[in-house]
Amino acid sequence: MLQAVQQKNNPETVSLVTPAAQSAGAPLLTVDKVTLRYKTPNLLITATEGVSFSVNRSDRFVLLGPSGCGKSTLLKAVGGYMAPVSGSIHINGRPVKRPGADRMMVFQEFDQLLPWKTVLDNVMFPLMVARKLPRKEAEERAREYIDKVKLTRAADSYPHTLSGGMKQRVAIARGMAMQPDILLMDEPFAALDALTRRQMQDELLQLWEDTRFTVIFVTHSIAEAIKVSNRILLLSPHPGRVKAEVVDVDHARQDDGSALALERDIHNLLFSEPGHRE
Amino acid sequence: MTSPQIILAADVTTNRQHANVAEVEQKLGSLELIWGISAVRKTVLIIGLAIIWQLYASYLDNPLLFPTLSDTLVTLYDRFVDGTLPSRIWTTLQVLITGYVAGTVLAAILTILAINTRIGTDFLETMTAMFNPLPAISLLPLALIWFGLGASSLVFVLIHSVLWAVALNTHAGFLGVSRTLRMVGGNYGLTGLSYVMRILVPAAFPSILTGLKIGWAFAWRTLIAAELVFGVSSGQGGLGWFIFENRNLLDIPAVFAGLLTVIIIGLIVENLVFQTIERHTIQKWGMQE
Numbered sequence: 001m002l003q004a005v006q007q008k009n010n011p012e013t014v015s016l017v018t019p020a021a022q023s024a025g026a027p028l029l030t031v032d033k034v035t036l037r038y039k040t041p042n043l044l045i046t047a048t049e050g051v052s053f054s055v056n057r058s059d060r061f062v063l064l065g066p067s068g069c070g071k072s073t074l075l076k077a078v079g080g081y082m083a084p085v086s087g088s089i090h091i092n093g094r095p096v097k098r099p100g101a102d103r104m105m106v107f108q109e110f111d112q113l114l115p116w117k118t119v120l121d122n123v124m125f126p127l128m129v130a131r132k133l134p135r136k137e138a139e140e141r142a143r144e145y146i147d148k149v150k151l152t153r154a155a156d157s158y159p160h161t162l163s164g165g166m167k168q169r170v171a172i173a174r175g176m177a178m179q180p181d182i183l184l185m186d187e188p189f190a191a192l193d194a195l196t197r198r199q200m201q202d203e204l205l206q207l208w209e210d211t212r213f214t215v216i217f218v219t220h221s222i223a224e225a226i227k228v229s230n231r232i233l234l235l236s237p238h239p240g241r242v243k244a245e246v247v248d249v250d251h252a253r254q255d256d257g258s259a260l261a262l263e264r265d266i267h268n269l270l271f272s273e274p275g276h277r278e
Numbered sequence: 279m280t281s282p283q284i285i286l287a288a289d290v291t292t293n294r295q296h297a298n299v300a301e302v303e304q305k306l307g308s309l310e311l312i313w314g315i316s317a318v319r320k321t322v323l324i325i326g327l328a329i330i331w332q333l334y335a336s337y338l339d340n341p342l343l344f345p346t347l348s349d350t351l352v353t354l355y356d357r358f359v360d361g362t363l364p365s366r367i368w369t370t371l372q373v374l375i376t377g378y379v380a381g382t383v384l385a386a387i388l389t390i391l392a393i394n395t396r397i398g399t400d401f402l403e404t405m406t407a408m409f410n411p412l413p414a415i416s417l418l419p420l421a422l423i424w425f426g427l428g429a430s431s432l433v434f435v436l437i438h439s440v441l442w443a444v445a446l447n448t449h450a451g452f453l454g455v456s457r458t459l460r461m462v463g464g465n466y467g468l469t470g471l472s473y474v475m476r477i478l479v480p481a482a483f484p485s486i487l488t489g490l491k492i493g494w495a496f497a498w499r500t501l502i503a504a505e506l507v508f509g510v511s512s513g514q515g516g517l518g519w520f521i522f523e524n525r526n527l528l529d530i531p532a533v534f535a536g537l538l539t540v541i542i543i544g545l546i547v548e549n550l551v552f553q554t555i556e557r558h559t560i561q562k563w564g565m566q567e
Contacts, residue, residue, distance in 0.1 A: 081461060099464035109458040115563045116480040126466045129476070160564025 026093070027054035028214055029078065029182060034087035036073050036240075047073035048240035050087070053233050055182065058212045060250075062229035064219060066270060070240030071218045075186050078216065079105050091181055101130035104175035108187040110167045113159040113174075119146060120155040123174045131178065145177040146170075148207060165196040172204070176213060183215040189224070201227050222263050222270075226252055234270060244269060345531040354535035363520070363539060370501060370516030373429050377436025378497050382490070384437065385444035390474055392445075393452050406446045414439035414500045418507060432504055439500040440493040447492065451485025452478050484560050491552050498544055 031054065036047040047070035055061045063071040076082050078089055080099040089096040091103065104126075106112070113122050123142035127133045133141070146155050149169040159167055168188055175183045189197040201224060208215070219225050225232050232246040246266065252259040312318055328347055335346035345353075357363040388405075391398035414435045421431040455478055463477035479486065505518025515523065517540055524532035560566050 079461075079465070081464065099461070099467070101465065101467050103465075105461065105465050107458050107461070109456070111456050112458045112462055114459070114462070114477075114480070115565050116483070116559070129468060129472075130466045158563055 027056050028059075028092065029055040029216075030088075030090045031074075031078065032088050032090075034074070034077065034084045034089060036070060036077055036082065037085050038073065038082065046239040048235070051235070051240060051242055052087075053242065053245070055214060055216060057214055059231055060208060060215050060217065060229045062217045062219060062225040062232045062249075063235060064222065064225040064232050064266070064270075065235035065240065065243075066237050067220060068237040068240075069235035070237075071220075071235055072186055074235075074240065075105075075184050075216060075218050078182075079103055079184050101126060101178055102181045103184055104178045104180040104182075106168070106171045106175050106183065106185040106188045108190050110164055110191065112171050113167055115159050118156050118158055119151060119162070119170050122159065122170055123177050126174065126178055141177050142173075145173040148176070148210065149173040149203070163196075164192050165200060168192065168200060169203070172207070176207065176211065179213075181214065183213055185215060185217045187218050187220070190219070190221075197224070204228060222266050225249075226259050226263055226266075232266070234266065236270070342528065342530055345534055349531045350534040350538060353529075353531040354538060357532065357535055363535070366515065366517050366520045367539065367543070369514055370505065370518070373432045373516065374436065374497060374501050376429075377433040377501070378440055378494065380433065381437040381440025381493065381497070382444055385441050385448060385489075385493075388441075388445050389448045389452065390471070392449055393474060393478065394470070399449075402445060402449055406442050406449075409438065410442040410446060412438075414496065415503050418504055432501060435500060435504055436497050439496040443493040443496055444486075444489040447485045447489025448482065451482030451489075454485065455481040483563075484565050487552070487556065487560065491548065494547060494552070495544075498540075498547070502540055 032052050033050045034052070035049050038045055038047060051070075051074060053061075063074060065071050073082070077084055078091075078096065080096050080103065083097075096103075113119075114125065117125060120139070120142055123146060124135075124138045127138035127141060128135065131138075143152075143155065146152060149172055151166060151169055151173065154162060154166060159170070162170070171188070172183075172185075175185075189200050192200060205228060207213075217225075217228055219228075226249055230248065230250040232249055234243040234246065235241065236243040246262070249262070252262045254260075306314075332347040335344050335349075338344050341349060354363070388398075388402050392402040393399075417438055418431065418435050421434045425431040425434055452474075459477060459481050463473050468476055501516070502518040502521075505516045506522050517536060521533055521536035521540075524530075524536065556566070
């Protein structure tokens with residue numbers, strides 16, 4: 001399962017995959033030798049094979065890889081939308097069987113908000129149906145998180161009047177307001193323009209500083225992975241296998257060029273194998 | 279060594295962003311604005327047609343074939359005042375609403391079954407494929423044998439005309455709900471009926487409304503046609519019978535008045551009722567296709 005990882009000069013940034021050693025106590029989420037397959041009308045496709053990783057509380061864990069490495073499928077499995085063919089996924093020691101509000105998803109698509117509800121109602125709705133909060137309490141908490149994502153003035157607007165970035169902010173507020181065990185983000189900024197994307201990345205980090213939530217973030221952008229994460233799981237494509245894990249990513253800095261160096265290292269690692277071009 | 283530089287435009291005013299709005303936006307003339315309202319244009323058209331009708335009928339001067347607009351309106355007014363038309367309209371609407379509601383409820387049950395079970399889907403698809411092309415009015419002779427001459431036969435035919443149109447559109451709407459929204463619903467832990475009611479129905483509302491509109495149009499046309507065939511037996515006929523009866527009496531202005539009433543009620547429901555619902559739902563939500 002564990003691929004041989006190229007040894008780097010800088011062992012701090014790229015290391016061998018190790019079981020979550022640096023955390024005290026049991027990890028929040030464990031994914032153990034998970035193989036995922038899905039059917040198309042005439043093919044059975046293996047999306048990931050024997051993938052293992054674990055996520056600790058307050059991790060900003062990024063699944064990174066070229067298209068076809070099964071990272072989105074992996075996230076869906078963690079979300080409970082598909083069952084692994086073999087292997088197991090546990091959250092807080094409980095096996096994941098179906099979707100649930102303890103793992104709130106933020107999708108890439110802008111249509112993830114319910115168009116018939118205002119921003120406020122969109123954030124309140126899961127609080128009321130899944131958390132069974134009374135209306136008043138739900139509204140209070142929803143407003144708090146809408147403030148956090150700086151959408152106070154748009155609280156009574158309908159989603160179709162918002163820009164793409166604002167919609168993604170609402171989706172993030174909706175996920176965070178539920179205070180889930182893990183926030184699952186499936187390329188949430190991929191459909192945004194480059195300027196908005198950078199801004200959203202900064203805001204996400206700021207929100208994380210505030211509440212220290214746990215998040216799994218799927219992306220295919222190496223720069224984005226380095227910017228938002230503290231740990232990165234690199235996956236190789238066809239089928240998705242773990243190639244390496246990068247830890248302490250948050251120690252990479254923009255100003256001294258270490259982030260750029262890390263980006264180059266990861267790029268070389270991902271595209272080192274011949275025949276595996278994107 | 280040269281380095282990049284930013285040279286500001288000479289007239290840049292960074293702190294007054296909206297100072298030059300007046301030059302960008304210009305008001306349209308008031309005549310242009312009024313002509314821009316489609317209701318105004320359509321009213322002008324209708325008035326034009328009414329004038330042509332009046333002039334042509336006066337020129338023809340044959341009330342047995344083509345009464346003037348003024349004759350028609352006078353008859354319409356008379357029949358309203360003496361209570362004939364209101365009671366006919368009421369008879370028709372009672373049957374219509376019974377059939378429409380029953381058909382819609384049946385459609386809802388069928389589609390909910392269809393979205394939750396595979397055999398339900400197959401059932402709905404087979405039934406709509408079979409019965410949707412069958413004009414409801416063609417079932418009337420059969421209905422008359424089964425249920426006798428009366429409102430129940432009409433209701434049966436109406437249910438048939440509403441059910442398949444509404445079920446077909448609702449089901450198509452459910453299937454068209456995006457995968458993301460379905461996953462969002464699952465994420466909230468919604469299943470079964472609450473999932474259908476809270477996610478699928480509002481998400482598919484544009485299609486459902488289209489189905490309801492088509493169902494209404496089918497039902498209205500079917501009912502008037504069915505009443506033309508019979509209706510006197512149910513104690514007191516509806517609008518269709520009113521038209522038929524007055525033709526037999528050669529009271530042609532009353533026939534025109536009846537037809538006008540059918541048109542007006544149809545217009546009111548299609549344009550007023552459904553458009554109001556549309557404005558308050560799918561237009562407000564930005565979901566209009």
